[in-house]
Amino acid sequence: MSLESLQDIWLTYQSTVAFIGLNGLLALSVYTTLSCGQLSLAQAGFMAIGAYASTILTFHTGLPFAVNLAVATLLPALVAIPLGLPVLRLKGVFLAIATIGFGEVVRLFFVNLDFTNGALGLTAVPQRTSMWMIYAALGAALFVLWRIRGSRTGHALEAIREDEPAARTMGIDAARYKLAMLALGASFAGLAGALEAHYTYMVSPSTYSFSRVVDMLVYAVVGGTGVFYGPVVGATFLTALPEVLREVSSRIGLAPGPVRLFVNGLVLLLVILFLPEGISSLPRRVRGALQARRRARAS
Amino acid sequence: MLLSLQDVRKTFGGLAAVDGASLSVGSGEVHGLIGPNGAGKTTLLNMISGLIPPTAGTIVLDGERIDGMPSHVVASRGITRTYQNIRLFxxxxxxxxxxxxxxxxxxxxxxxxxxxxxxxxxxxxxxxxxxxxxxxxxxxxxxxxxxxxxxxxxxxxxxxxxxxLASEPRVMLLDEPTAGMNPAEVVAIAELIRSVARTGHSVLLVEHNVKLVMDVCDRITVLDFGKVIADGTPTEVARDPAVIAAYLGGEAAA
Incomplete structure (x- = not known):
């Protein structure tokens, strides 16, 4: 393969590579709250806050991009705390509904904000996100979650996920841990939102609708939430899949759009039915099956 | 006294699950809490560990009122527990x-x-x-x-x-620790409870195995229909007519 064709391939697929990183970060933001058993669907709202904050700073101040990104990371976490104090008292589906409500409130706030051009949003956002920033952010998020696992904090989160009242009688301040995880997930989402806005040149409320949260949740479920990197595996798989499908569907003469939705739905269904712990559990399962077969042959 | 409960009440709707119970547990003491099913033993433990607030009455640990505190704060004051229906992670x-x-x-x-x-x-x-x-x-x-x-x-x-035990509690609440165990395992648990008490922890033991309770407890409180009907050393309690009535039926006492 010549150097030119390699370059062509990179130009064709670099936006896919960028979106794998961004979607991975978003999937981690859902995972963060799931890791202590809380299903928060407010992530698109936090993402919008981060995206708008950094875009407004870019348009109206001369601050360096690093500062904008820092604001986009911290502001959603600050919003998450007053949101979480009442909302995290709710459990299961009630928490999910309340957080969907928050996401919609944020979206409608930006739809009605004339300052940011309402429903049309802001276009011609300067492109300031480079590939390394996306992957540095993803790497940082993975690092934090990796270090939490197996720590005193990590054990407390697992205990809350397994049995919250029992965890509390062990002296674990469940409310504080849940709030901290909501804030951490919010900051991941805010950072991803800011990076995406400065990568796609635009920010508009419709980007942060409910269906965006569903995407994030599907990444996490397909990848598996048993391990911290599972959601990134799911995001990688489901972001790369449409590219493959586009090739395939053009060869067999079908429109790529419906095929993509169909295959996404199929993948989700197959994973839930046959791989409830997600794609990331596949190597472990294969190893287990091989061992079982070897043992059966030995006996 | 390390842990003392004074006139503790808990009503669910109109029903009094615990109806003015008082008891106290000394330092390093193994204190038994027995009574027929539905006497309010587990409800009492739930109130001590902060899972549910008492309707009335006070719970004091080493001079500090702990009733109404959230359960993680109660734990930080030195009370941990096990559950009748095992709640491991x-x-x-x-x-x-x-x-x-x-x-x-x-x-x-x-x-x-x-x-x-x-x-x-x-x-x-x-x-x-x-x-x-x-x-x-x-x-x-x-x-x-x-x-x-x-x-x-x-x-x-x-x-x-x-x-x-891992939290090094001052008081450990055990809710039927030998339920479902065979006799050999019960002996091991009895030895464990004694060794826990020897290392300075107090134990409040809810248990149906009367022999175990008589063997390991320094004092016993008997609860029936939410009320304390007897309190004393194992020998005193075993002789108490009210206890015999509660366990064998009302007519036996008459």
Missing amino acids: PALTAADNVLVGAHLRRDAPLWRRMLFLPSAAVEERAAQDASLALLARVGMSGQAGERASNLSYGDQRRVEIARA
């Missing part, structure tokens, strides 16, 4: 369950681990060793790496006791 290993129990005793700020400081690794090592030692103490060292949900009923109870 099923997906965690036996060792990790005990490690969670040590939550209050660990000084392990996350930033140290983030920076890979040696002190973090040292602390983790020590915490893991301590949890393995506790599992050994309850006779479970062979299954430290086993998922809690895979353990047998009796083994789960022993891990739960190790988990409660």
